[in-house]
Amino acid sequence: MNREAGIPTAVETVVVGAGIIGLTTALHLARAGREVLVIDKAEPWREGSAVNAGTCALQNKATNLLPAYRQGLVEWRRLAGELDEDIGFVNKGGIRVAQSAEDVAALRAGAADQAAQGVQLDWLDGNALRDRAPWLAPTVTAATFCAEDSFASPLMTGQALIRGLRAAGGGIAVAGLTGQRTQGGGYRLSTAAGNIDCRNVVLATGAWTDRAAAMFGIGISVRLNVNTLSVTERIGQFMDNLVVTHIAGKFTLKQFPNGSCILGGGFQGRGDKDSGRKELDLDQLQENIRFQCSVVPQLRDATLLRSWVGFTAIAHDQKPTLGPMPGRPGLFFAFTTNAGFSMGPYAGRMVADAVLGRAMPEIARDWTPGRFAA
Ligand SMILES: Cc1cc2nc3c(=O)[nH]c(=O)nc-3n(C[C@H](O)[C@H](O)[C@H](O)COP(=O)(O)OP(=O)(O)OC[C@H]3O[C@@H](n4cnc5c(N)ncnc54)[C@H](O)[C@@H]3O)c2cc1C
Incomplete structure (x- = not known):
């Protein structure tokens, strides 16, 4: 020693x-x-x-990597079962939403690609969508539901x-x-x-x-990403523990069992991994929050407790x-x-x-x- x-x-x-x-x-x-x-x-x-958002969804992943993300979910379930402590793993499914006509077309195309990879998706629009997720803004005109989408508490x-x-x-x-x-x-x-x-x-x-x-x-x-994330105060459960993602990208939302909502999606802050400096970009943060509220208007009534950024990277x-x-x-x-x-x-x-x-x-x-x- x-x-x-x-x-x-x-x-x-x-x-x-x-x-x-x-x-x-x-x-x-x-x-x-x-x-x-x-x-x-x-x-x-x-x-x-x-410091991440804890999203373990399939719907928002690149199609070519889907089998690996799927295996990731298998391992998450194992971890949840094998570790002695609760890891906050929740598997209630997720919905991927579309707002504009272009979004809807992209959602259909993306869903077809994912279905070809064996991902089971339900198409939701009209009354079926309102019944499933009455808390979505009226501007959300279609969504797909995937029962495998999950999240865990980092x-x-x-x-x-x-x-x-x-x-x-x-x-x-x-x-x-x-x-x-x-x-x-x-x-x-x-x-x-x-x-x-x-x-x-x-x-x-x-x-x-x-x-x-x-x-x-x-x-x-590697390319460095400095991702932004925010958490709200605890509010009453209203999203049925679904993971919400958006076909236009840069959007993840979920409500943890304790009532806090986690608003993410990859809006960029600033930082330097050698010095460790991390800074929010307030314009990006505002855009992030506006986007979230345009999809789930109830978020406007929640107090934002904290926003932060963290480092993640991707090979070129x-x-x-x-x-x-x-x-x-x-x-x-x-x-x-x-x-x-x-x-x-x-x-x-x-x-x-x-x-x-x-x-x-x-x-x-x-x-x-x-x-x-x-
Ligand atoms: C804000 C944010 C939100 C995100 N949301 C999601 C999400 O919802 N879902 C998702 O799947 N992914 C998400 N990600 C990405 C995800 O967090 C990362 O891809 C993942 O955590 C990477 O895990 P890792 O173990 O590779 O790296 P890390 O968790 O970063 O661990 C690497 C460790 O290596 C240590 N280290 C580095 N160099 C040295 C050294 N020389 N000596 C000793 N130790 C060293 C570091 O200190 C660090 O602790 C998000 C990322 C961020 C920043």
Whole structure:
């Protein structure tokens, strides 16, 4: 042990990053009886996974990634059943709404694409729509309902995962990765809390994956998104715990069981991931709130308690980056794409399996970090 910092000096697998992907990867490894330590540059569960909207819907996802998001939902249900604590997972379905004639045409086309992928959707308009969601504005003329759409509570999930990991024998420590060198068939990681020797290292570093990859001499280019989110005071339940999304994009809305409404969708703030600076863009925030109120007018009567921004990133080719790095034994990437909370537990499962020596599934063939080898 490095006694001053309290971190081990050697461990079989180090997972860098204590977000949804790092923690689920580590949980699977610990449950498989492997020695695993998660390190984070700051308090665990502080970044994207902690500050996101919790939407785990299918309807608002890119069609080509639907099978992975669907598997994400399978893993979310498993987590909800297997962890000892409530993670606030709610599966009451979701509706995707359309307001203009163009929206309706786009909704029909999108629904056809999703149906071709096996997603079951109900088309709602006229009285059927009003009966299903009387709280929608009259300007909403059509919607699709998907029974699989769900959400989870980021706050509850983080605490449950951290305690679940510890209960399974995994470790977790504050120790930012600053560099590495190969050492005895594995890696010697330099961290702010001391060196750690390990056989495997998993980079689950979210928006900082380009920075972490660079420490291993690998060039991954990512685009940073600084997403905005707001929460209202607790108000009476009126949305039946549905997840609401909009065919025009930039819209997610749900009411948590405690009555708070979470208004998201990806309106952009400002920030810098190296300094950690995060700022709301008040024009974007106002546009975000107006859009939400135009869809669900009842929100106008709710007091907004807090708005914030958080970092998330997407590789420039818009694909996840998951699994072993070819030619670099013991190095694994665990980086998804937009909506990484939804897919996160599936990514964690795949990467843990890869560390355990199992093959990555066919679906992940295009997502190999090997595409950045040059
Ligand atoms: C406001 C907002 C709303 C969102 N809403 C949704 C949503 O509703 N649904 C959805 O599916 N997705 C949503 N997302 C995206 C989602 O949050 C992310 O895709 C997902 O949480 C990424 O998880 P992760 O584990 O990869 O990264 P993170 O949760 O960001 O974790 C990465 C961790 O790595 C650590 N780290 C980085 N570099 C180092 C280093 N050198 N050493 C040690 N530790 C390091 C960081 O400190 C961090 O804790 C949203 C994002 C934001 C910001």
